[in-house]
Amino acid sequence: MTFRDKAARLLQLTEINEAEHGTIKSDGALNHHLWSDGEYLHRDLVNRFRAEVKDHYFWHQGSRCCYCSMELQYHGRVFDAEHILDKYGFPEFMFFPDNIAVACVICNTHKSTKSVLTGNDVRPVTIPTQSEDYKILHPHFDEWNHHLRFDDIGRILPVEGSAKGTETISICAMDGINFLRLAQKFSPGSRKDAYELMCKVVGYRSPRKIEYALTLMQELAEQSPDAIAVVETLREKVTQMQAQRAAEAAAAIAG
Ligand SMILES: [Zn+2]
Known part of the structure; x- marks a missing residue:
């Protein structure tokens, strides 16, 4: 296998209930540090949310990075929870499973806070859920192999004609x-x-x-x-x- 299939989205959390999810979503919207703040009042909810979402996507992404598709090991230092809309710019979407995937540390670090939306001037009110809302390949709304491919020496190249492929390579510095x-x-x-x-x-x-x-x-x-x-x-x-x-x-x- 040289690519990963699009992951099934995580539609229903089981580790925290809807009210608890609502709490961390609304608190998170005001402070992106709550993703990893050990002092946060509801840190236990965050920990359970984070673990569930990371685990879900790790296994549903074929244990591969959502961008470069490199094989990940099941170890906390090898992969990160990736916020497709970054949590600094869009803390209001920080605790939305649709906005999270797992990525290798390299792609995650390079992508950082770079802009990934096509409509740069308009701040979305709700989380954009269409492929065309994003300049890069979206882990949940696009198929990896429609935009990127490995060549015979293992380089990651855009599928011919895919602007998303080219942009993903650039943003993740592949x-x-x-x-x-x-x-x-x-x-x-x-x-x-x-x-x-x-x-x-x-x-x-x-x-x-x-x-x-x-x-x-x-x-x-x-x-x-x-x-x-x-x-x-x-x-x-x-x-x-x-x-x-x-x-x-x-x-x-x-x-
Ligand atoms: Zn990667």
Whole structure:
């Protein structure tokens, strides 16, 4: 299996009752810290809610991260409860099972408080429940494999034409895992350096720095046709990025 099916949503809590759920929802709406505040009066309710929701999604997501679909281990340090609408920006939805999934620590950390709604200017009154309300693939409203796929070397790529796939890769910074896969094309002694150079190349804005990093990578790639192909592909990607940045800058000036 190389993807996860969309999880069945958790529609009925069993560990806390409706009134208790109402209490933590309304308190949480005023203070996002209540998700993990050990001093909170109703922390026992939060703990039971959190454990139930995390457990539900862990098992219903095929024990995979809702974004990158990497295999998770059943251990608290390996995965997080992920708030699709982040709990800092949208504390009013913090205790809604529809707004929670399980994600790997890396995706969760990178996604952080980045905006994921399509209608950025309008704050939703109720939790948006349509796929098209979200720029990224929604763990409960979208099928993973409609938007993302693994290629034959294990990179995570957008399904052709999927804007959600592209946006999810960007917001969760999946380039990192993809660069690890590509680094395997280099000789074992060069892999770490190649990986670090790939990360730098896409982060740099200065054409001179980009060219220098690519030249160093080219040297690491010598002797290996597969590695040389990686450098060439990266060069094309960077050229596209630069063209896109130039177009955005021109549009900003014109606008
Ligand atoms: Zn992940």
